[in-house]
Amino acid sequence: MDNRPFLRACQNLGLEYQHKKNLPRAIELFEENLLYNTNDNQGIRYLLLECYLELKDYTKFKTLLDRHKDDYSVEFLYGRVIYDLIKSEGKKTKMLLNQAIKCNKFIPEELAKEKHIKPAPYRIPGEPHFDAGTPIGSIQEAYNYWERNKIFLNQKRIRDFFKNLKN
Template sequence: MGIMCSLNQISLIKYMLKTLERPIIKRFNETDWEFINPESYDNEIVADEFWKAVEILDYDDKRAEDVFKKLIEKYPFYIDAYVHLSIAFRNQKKTFESLLTAEKAYNISRECLPKEFNSKKHKIIWSWLENRPFLRAYLNYALESIEHKNYEIAISVLKDILNFNENDNQGIRYTLLETYLKLKNFDKAKKIIKKYKDDFSIEFKFGEVALAVLDGNTKKADILLKEAIQTNNFFIDEIKKEKHIKPAPYRIPGEPFFDAGIPIGSVQQAYEYWSRNKDLYKNKKIIEYFKYK
């Protein structure tokens, strides 16, 4: 009996110690709040292990998965480890595990917010490095929710991020706009375009053209199109294609094996944007409009 009590006490102590390893968020000034991670994993040794695993994502996702799992086993409230474990799962098509892990990271992050935190006036800004895991956790959960067609959850989370970080360093407005377009909630889509009226991107400029076409306002669409083409002059051809084939990765001259991402204004960007919004751009009314441009 005495041994059992001792074992229970030890388990309780271990649990309490783990609970103390939760990150906390504190007010930095009148409006800004900052995350503070526990010393147990806020150090160079753990950070080096974590970032080495991040570097092999997309190349050796199973090995990255194993590293993130070990980190989480040691540090159960390590938000960024959960976020990147979710990505490792997603890359391996483990969709159920990816969603659950993303939700876990989101819940840990959300539970860090104290009662006195007022989302209408308090901010968690991206420029504070310690806040980035929190903001990444929210975005990753929103992306997973979209992947699983839980659009209302995604919209709610995306709006929260914009409230936390108005500068929108993560490009939340683009994901939010595309989500409204998926839902055919064109009024909300117009409102977000109006809110970011100075945004000069393929998403906003061609999105505004498409909405004008759907409204039957071709004169407005023609005016908007002149500016939209400046963001990407390959996109009109992409819309008109009967068969859409993903282009080869963009390569830097002299670096034939280095994937240089998706440059703005490139054929790769035109395809990726079409692919994310193909339900919208398969609309016959929109296709017919662009066929004559």
């Protein structure tokens, strides 16, 4: 509890570096944050995955995936699919994809698209003017996943893989 303000400041500075595409510095800050907050109740591991993916640092990307084998978030489940597709020539891609689809079935369709259109915000029935965030397993979550990782996920190989799933 005593270092929470420092951890938030460290995270925000890392996010600023990530936004400005100074990914090595962002990674340095995120990794330092994890040294102080080993429970990672801030979700720093998700930010690291994004940075490693964008830099195509597959070694660190895979190490982080392996370190969090029990993480069943969109980032880690689809991260395993993407890693297998890129580095393992698709040996386990279909099996990993079946697991990932259980978390969000809309992501394969989003990744197959050539043109991405942001979906309308999720609304609670009866509350037409209240943006209720991003529900797990939603179309909004699928779009947000693509948006955060679009530099990497726009590769023809990845898009073609997901396009071929429809066929």
